[in-house]
Amino acid sequence: MSKIWFLEDVNVFGALCPHKTKRYRERNHFCQYGKQDYIYFEEDAATKVYLIEKGKVKLGYYAEDGKEVVRAILTKGELFGEKAILGEESRSEFAQSLDAQTMVCPVPVGQMQELMRSNRTFSLKVYKFLGMRFKKLERRLDLLLFKDATTRVKEFLDELADDFGYCCPNTGDTVIKHPYTQKDIASLIGTSRPTLNAIMNDLKAVNFLDFSRNEIRLKVA
Amino acid sequence: MSKIWFLEDVNVFGALCPHKTKRYRERNHFCQYGKQDYIYFEEDAATKVYLIEKGKVKLGYYAEDGKEVVRAILTKGELFGEKAILGEESRSEFAQSLDAQTMVCPVPVGQMQELMRSNRTFSLKVYKFLGMRFKKLERRLDLLLFKDATTRVKEFLDELADDFGYCCPNTGDTVIKHPYTQKDIASLIGTSRPTLNAIMNDLKAVNFLDFSRNEIRLKVA
DNA sequence: TTCCAAATGTAAGCTAGCTTACATTTAAAG
DNA sequence: CTTTAAATGTAAGCTAGCTTACATTTGGAA
Numbered sequence: 001m002s003k004i005w006f007l008e009d010v011n012v013f014g015a016l017c018p019h020k021t022k023r024y025r026e027r028n029h030f031c032q033y034g035k036q037d038y039i040y041f042e043e044d045a046a047t048k049v050y051l052i053e054k055g056k057v058k059l060g061y062y063a064e065d066g067k068e069v070v071r072a073i074l075t076k077g078e079l080f081g082e083k084a085i086l087g088e089e090s091r092s093e094f095a096q097s098l099d100a101q102t103m104v105c106p107v108p109v110g111q112m113q114e115l116m117r118s119n120r121t122f123s124l125k126v127y128k129f130l131g132m133r134f135k136k137l138e139r140r141l142d143l144l145l146f147k148d149a150t151t152r153v154k155e156f157l158d159e160l161a162d163d164f165g166y167c168c169p170n171t172g173d174t175v176i177k178h179p180y181t182q183k184d185i186a187s188l189i190g191t192s193r194p195t196l197n198a199i200m201n202d203l204k205a206v207n208f209l210d211f212s213r214n215e216i217r218l219k220v221a
Numbered sequence: 222m223s224k225i226w227f228l229e230d231v232n233v234f235g236a237l238c239p240h241k242t243k244r245y246r247e248r249n250h251f252c253q254y255g256k257q258d259y260i261y262f263e264e265d266a267a268t269k270v271y272l273i274e275k276g277k278v279k280l281g282y283y284a285e286d287g288k289e290v291v292r293a294i295l296t297k298g299e300l301f302g303e304k305a306i307l308g309e310e311s312r313s314e315f316a317q318s319l320d321a322q323t324m325v326c327p328v329p330v331g332q333m334q335e336l337m338r339s340n341r342t343f344s345l346k347v348y349k350f351l352g353m354r355f356k357k358l359e360r361r362l363d364l365l366l367f368k369d370a371t372t373r374v375k376e377f378l379d380e381l382a383d384d385f386g387y388c389c390p391n392t393g394d395t396v397i398k399h400p401y402t403q404k405d406i407a408s409l410i411g412t413s414r415p416t417l418n419a420i421m422n423d424l425k426a427v428n429f430l431d432f433s434r435n436e437i438r439l440k441v442a
Numbered sequence: 443t444t445c446c447a448a449a450t451g452t453a454a455g456c457t458a459g460c461t462t463a464c465a466t467t468t469a470a471a472g
Numbered sequence: 473c474t475t476t477a478a479a480t481g482t483a484a485g486c487t488a489g490c491t492t493a494c495a496t497t498t499g500g501a502a
Contacts, residue, residue, distance in 0.1 A: 063367060086352030087345065092359070113345075117338060124308065124334075130351070131307030137358045138313070144365050145411045146284060149459070181479065190366045192460055197481060213468070213479080370489070402449065413490055418451060434449075434498075 031104050033097035039104060044091045046084040048106040052076050055102025056179045060187075061093045070187040073098065073179050075164075082130060084109045098179060144190050152189040153199050157209070161218060173210075174218040252325050254318035260325060265312045267305035269327040273297055276323025277400045281408075282314045291408040294319065294400050296385075303351060305330045319400060365411050373410040374420050378430070382439060394431075395439040 030053055033039060039050065042061055050057075052074055059071040059080055071093055074080055080095060116123035143152050157176070165176045180188075186196040203209050210217040251274055254260060260271065263282055271278075273295055280292040280301055292314055295301055301316060337344035364373050378397070386397045401409075407417040424430050431438040 069363075069366070083352060083355060085348060086355060087349035088352055088356075092356070117341070117344075120338070123338075127306060128308035131304060131309055134304060134307060134355065134358070135309075135313070137355070137362065141358065141362050141365065142290075144362065145290070183479075193480090194461085194482080195459055198459095201481075404449075414450090415452075415491085416489055419489095422451075 031106060033102045033104070035097060035100045037097045037102075039095040039097060040081070040091050041094050042091055046081065046088045046091050046109075048108050049079060049081045049084055049112055050095070051105040051107065052078050052080070053103040053105055055097060055099035055104075057102060057104070058096045058098050058184075059093050060096075068187075070184045072188070073184065075179065079129070082133065085112055085126070086130070149189070149191045149195055150199050150202075152191070153185075153196065153203070154208075156185060156189050157216065157218060160216070165218070168217070171217075172220040176216040176218070177214060178216065179214070252327055254323045254325070256318060256321045258318045258323075260316040260318060261302070261312050262315050263312055267302065267309045267312050267330075269329050270300060270302045270305055270333055271316070272326040272328065273299050273301070274324040274326055276318060276320035276325075278323060278325070279317045279319050279405075280314050281317075289408075291405045293409070294405060296400065300350070303354065306333055306347070307351070370410070370412045370416055371420050371423075373412070374406075374417065374424070377406060377410050378437065378439060381437070386439070389438070392438075393441040397437040397439070398435060399437065400435070 031039070033055070039057065040046075054076055056073060056075050057078075057080060058073050060069050061071070063069055072080075081091075083092070112126075116126055139155075143155055147155070160176050160178055160180075161174050164178045165174045167173070168175045182196050182200070183193050186193040189196070191199075200209075200211060204211065207219055209219055252260070254276070260278065261267075275297055277294060277296050278299075278301060279294050281290050282292070284290055293301075302312075304313070333347075337347055364376055368376070381397050381399055381401075382395050385399045386395045388394070389396045403417050403421070404414050407414040410417070412420075421430075421432060425432065428440055430440055
């Protein structure tokens with residue numbers, strides 16, 4: 001499902017990206033980041049929205065005890081910093097490059113809003129995009145409220161399959177090449193890292209899936 | 222904090238409400254609902270945003286096991302159904318009147334979006350409003366992830382104080398007259414009802430607060 | 443005024459999942 | 473090719489908070 005949205009987003013934001021227009025390119029550039037580089041920090045002024053051209057970006061924040069909390073890890077074609085459109089003034093999270101060669105295209109909020117005003121179709125797509133993010137949050141909250149850790153893992157894997165999965169032509173398994181560590185996943189679904197690991201191995205034991213460092217295979221039933 | 226927004230919302234949506242214009246009033250009316258009446262159900266087409274003129278509205282949904290889950294209870298001046306603006310097609314929750322005399326002002330999404338296009342200030346306020354709702358969700362999620370039940374109760378009471386509280390001139394206590402039952406609150410903060418009750422009585426025992434059916438007093442320190 | 447259904451109060455017993463601690467494996471950097 | 477920090481695997485012990493069950497109180501309906 002989110003796959004469908006993802007594609008629509010690409011249409012929208014691909015069309016949007018100002019680097020396609022020559023005049024803009026003269027003034028601005030894609031921004032490049034190395035591994036671990038921060039694109040923005042918590043508390044930074046929220047003046048731009050970013051489209052990922054290449055690489056991986058981690059969004060998260062630091063809890064009072066200093067522990068890093070992961071909100072999401074996004075890749076090529078995905079958008080982040082969108083709360084700036086909704087009047088956020090300072091960032092409530094950091095954005096950090098995970099790859100040695102991450103490229104993002106920054107779009108000033110003002111430009112975004114101007115486009116939304118002048119192009120009804122575009123604005124509706126942005127609304128839908130924001131609505132999706134909203135629902136995703138609500139879904140996470142509901143899972144946290146009512147589902148046990150194993151169920152949350154399975155739901156997370158389903159989402160992951162939408163974003164990164166493809167069907168293995170030989171086995172029919174869904175192969176997911178993803179950028180998450182077990183620590184990240186644990187943080188996202190609200191369990192401890194050891195618990196997540198145990199669950200993953202249980203699911204492997206019952207042949208629900210197989211996994212290695214950066215690949216998960218959901219077995220066909 | 223949310224109080225400030227609340228007031229701004231009133232400005233915006235007060236100015237917006239089409240019943241102020243005579244022509245509109247001839248065609249549409251405020252909608253009245255009795256106790257327990259549903260304003261919309263889950264799965265209903267999401268074509269309108271609603272402003273509460275009077276009374277109380279409960280938003281929630283039913284879990285698979287049939288248990289009711291409360292998302293929020295809103296009162297005069299507050300807005301709901303706003304996901305319709307963000308391209309939601311069918312409701313993911315129900316809206317139910319809690320008072321014998323609840324009045325709401327429905328605003329079609331199309332009209333809303335037209336206004337947003339034609340009035341930049343208005344659209345920015347709507348964006349900010351949506352951003353607030355977004356942050357509220359994120360805050361709830363973070364609390365659920367990292368805080369124990371007692372902390373969540375206290376945070377909830379702080380929010381409640383913003384929405385319904387006033388300072389008692391004699392004692393200096395913050396008095397909160399609210400529409401929630403303990404069951405509602407438990408559902409909102411993600412605990413069981415017995416646990417919430419125990420916590421409330423513990424907080425009463427340590428003189429942090431006092432409470433009866435529909436009033437909570439946060440004691441001055 | 444009485445009655446009833448909903449709301450609130452309370453306790454016992456159980457368990458999912460946390461914390462902590464440590465071992466093992468892996469991949470990236472020099 | 474070695475080194476090393478990060479990632480992953482595993483287990484023991486503990487506890488917050490759940491479930492269940494029941495008692496008591498309360499406000500509104502009749």
